[in-house]
Amino acid sequence: MTREVAERHDAIAAVAEVFREHGYAGSSLTAITQQTGLGKGSLYHFFPNGKQEMAEAVLEDVSAWFEENVFLALRDSEAPARGIEQMFEAVDRYFRSGERICLLGAFALGDSREPFERVIHRYFSSWTEALAEALLRTGFTAPKAAEMAEEVVVGIQGALVLARSRQDPQVFTRTLQRLRRRIPTIQS
Amino acid sequence: MTREVAERHDAIAAVAEVFREHGYAGSSLTAITQQTGLGKGSLYHFFPNGKQEMAEAVLEDVSAWFEENVFLALRDSEAPARGIEQMFEAVDRYFRSGERICLLGAFALGDSREPFERVIHRYFSSWTEALAEALLRTGFTAPKAAEMAEEVVVGIQGALVLARSRQDPQVFTRTLQRLRRRIPTIQS
DNA sequence: GTCTATAGATCGATAGAC
DNA sequence: GTCTATCGATCTATAGAC
Numbered sequence: 001m002t003r004e005v006a007e008r009h010d011a012i013a014a015v016a017e018v019f020r021e022h023g024y025a026g027s028s029l030t031a032i033t034q035q036t037g038l039g040k041g042s043l044y045h046f047f048p049n050g051k052q053e054m055a056e057a058v059l060e061d062v063s064a065w066f067e068e069n070v071f072l073a074l075r076d077s078e079a080p081a082r083g084i085e086q087m088f089e090a091v092d093r094y095f096r097s098g099e100r101i102c103l104l105g106a107f108a109l110g111d112s113r114e115p116f117e118r119v120i121h122r123y124f125s126s127w128t129e130a131l132a133e134a135l136l137r138t139g140f141t142a143p144k145a146a147e148m149a150e151e152v153v154v155g156i157q158g159a160l161v162l163a164r165s166r167q168d169p170q171v172f173t174r175t176l177q178r179l180r181r182r183i184p185t186i187q188s
Numbered sequence: 189m190t191r192e193v194a195e196r197h198d199a200i201a202a203v204a205e206v207f208r209e210h211g212y213a214g215s216s217l218t219a220i221t222q223q224t225g226l227g228k229g230s231l232y233h234f235f236p237n238g239k240q241e242m243a244e245a246v247l248e249d250v251s252a253w254f255e256e257n258v259f260l261a262l263r264d265s266e267a268p269a270r271g272i273e274q275m276f277e278a279v280d281r282y283f284r285s286g287e288r289i290c291l292l293g294a295f296a297l298g299d300s301r302e303p304f305e306r307v308i309h310r311y312f313s314s315w316t317e318a319l320a321e322a323l324l325r326t327g328f329t330a331p332k333a334a335e336m337a338e339e340v341v342v343g344i345q346g347a348l349v350l351a352r353s354r355q356d357p358q359v360f361t362r363t364l365q366r367l368r369r370r371i372p373t374i375q376s
Numbered sequence: 377g378t379c380t381a382t383a384g385a386t387c388g389a390t391a392g393a394c
Numbered sequence: 395g396t397c398t399a400t401c402g403a404t405c406t407a408t409a410g411a412c
Contacts (some may be wrong), residue, residue, distance in 0.1 A: 012198055021191025025214030027298030029406060034379095040407080041378050050407065106297040108353040109289050113215030117355075124353045147366070150350070151343075153365055164295040164337070165312045167305075178335070195395090217388060228389080229396050317387065 008046045009061075011036050016058045021105055023057055025111040054113060055107075059119045062103050065094070066123065074130040080137035081185045087131065088180055093157060098163040100171025105157050128153050138185040148183065155179050195273065196250075198233045199224050204246045208291055209372055213299040229375040240303060243295075247307045250291050253282070254311065262318040267326035269373045276368055279344060286360025293345050316341050326373040336371065343367050 018027045029051065033039060038077045040044075044118055047053040073083040095102065097116040104123045114184075132149035136142060159175035180186060206215045217239065221227060224343045226234075235241040261271040283290065292311045296306055320337035322374040323331060347363035351354075368374060 022298075023211060023213055023299030028404080032403085039377095039379050041380085045377060050405095055302050091399075094259055095242065101297050103347045105315060105353065108349055109294040110298040111211030113352070120353050121355065124350060128350075128354075147362075150359060150362065151366065154343055154344070154346035154359070155339075157349040158342035159346040161293045161296055161349065162316075162342050164301070165308050165318075167309065171338060171342070172336065174335075177228065178339065216386075217384080226395095227397050228392095229398085232389075233395060 008039065008057075011043070011046055012054075012057050012061050015054050016061065016103065019055060020060055020106075023110050024051075024107065025049070033137060055112075055116060056119070056185030057114055059104060059107065059123075063123050063126075065120060066127065069125050071092075071130045074134045077137060080134040083134050084131070084138070084183060088176055088186075092173070092176055095156075095160060095172065096169075101164055102157060104176060105160065126155065135183070138183075147184050150181075151177050170174050198244075199226060199234055200242075204249065206293065207246055208245060208289060208294070212239075213293065215239070231278050243300075243304065244307070245292050247292060247295065247304055247311075251307060251311050251314075254315065255266050257282075259314050259318045262322045265325060268322040271322050272319070272326070272371060273374050276364055276374075280361070280364055283344075283348060283360065284357075286347065286357030289352055290345060290348050293348060305357050307313070312341065323371070326371070339370070341368050 015032055018032050020026075020032060027136070028052065029043070030050075032043065032054065036043070040061065043054070052166045070087050073090075074080075075087040076083045077119060094100070097169040104120050107113060108120050108124075113120065128149050131147045131152060135145035135148050140148060155175050163170075163172040189304055203220055205304065206220050206223045210216075217228060217231070220231065220239075220242070224231065231242070232238065257274050261274040261278075264271045281356060282288070292308050296308050296312075301308065305371075306356060316337050319340060320333045323333035323336050343363050343366070347360040351358075352359040
């Protein structure tokens with residue numbers, strides 16, 4: 001059983017790369033078998049509902065990573081400023097300083113947003129809300145905290161769009177720096 | 189001839205809606221024939237290179253709209269502040285206050301960015317550069333103008349991602365307001 | 377669990393009548 | 395210019411051997 005879970009999880013990471021490159025509709029099972037090294041039989045063993053279940057698993061996996069590595073630190077009520085700093089570091093690492101896109105953002109703009117609406121909505125809500133509460137704890141007023149949290153998440157997503165569009169990852173690192181500077185308690 | 193161009197252009201607008209809803213790979217010719225009301229014969233008459241040419245025409249059409257209704261006003265060296273104000277108004281109108289996505293942003297994140305790389309790159313470069321020069325003319329220093337221009341375009345694109353993700357168009361209008369306030373000469 | 381073979385539908389694109 | 399008919403390829407998904 002441990003082995004089964006481990007291999008399914010390995011498959012998820014490989015499938016994610018295909019979706020990242022070709023989108024949902026553009027990812028054929030042929031491409032997925034090649035990237036994962038698994039035959040269709042194995043894929044349907046792990047994901048009985050086929051392509052849609054693969055995408056669900058991938059989006060859940062990304063969400064879980066952010067839950068563990070980003071939102072959790074933001075919810076740490078003891079050290080809100082440190083949590084925010086950890087968020088910026090984790091985000092920069094995850095998106096490879098602008099060379100990687102956000103699958104949940106891409107799915108939100110792209111084909112077939114509907115089947116994954118719930119996961120997408122939860123991801124962005126969790127992020128914005130956890131950040132707003134952390135900002136509140138650093139001394140922001142409630143409305144300012146909400147506004148700044150939205151500004152940060154908007155900025156990160158927009159920077160990923162522009163970095164990809166202009167093929168210039170530095171748009172992303174510049175944006176992260178600018179957002180950091182706008183939060184007084186963490187500008188170190 | 190006038191009639192031919194006019195009808196091709198009508199087709200472009202209808203095709204754009206299909207791409208907006210299903211992305212590139214997800215837009216089947218069947219869906220396009222239904223939305224346009226044209227048979228495949230007519231579509232291939234207008235777009236001999238098929239689906240790819242349809243997408244090129246759509247992206248060029250969007251670019252042309254921004255060129256005329258946004259970038260042109262920004263380049264008016266006589267009234268930079270008024271040009272920037274016009275940009276915000278046109279952008280709010282075009283994206284229907286957050287209910288519509290940016291096709292060029294969606295194509296940048298999604299499948300098949302590669303064939304359209306040039307158009308996408310030009311769109312975002314033109315926008316950022318025209319805005320930076322307008323900001324320069326309102327009194328910003330060169331580096332501050334470039335930074336603010338990037339912040340505005342990043343903010344608009346990110347707000348469109350979040351508005352769609354959270355199914356809350358107000359994220360977009362709030363972001364536009366926030367960006368406006370950050371440009372001293374136009375906060376009216 | 378993993379494979380091959382293949383079903384059945386749909387894909388983009390073309391041909392040719394009108 | 396617009397239509398219908400259809401091609402060949404490719405698609406997702408399933409069946410069944412091992």
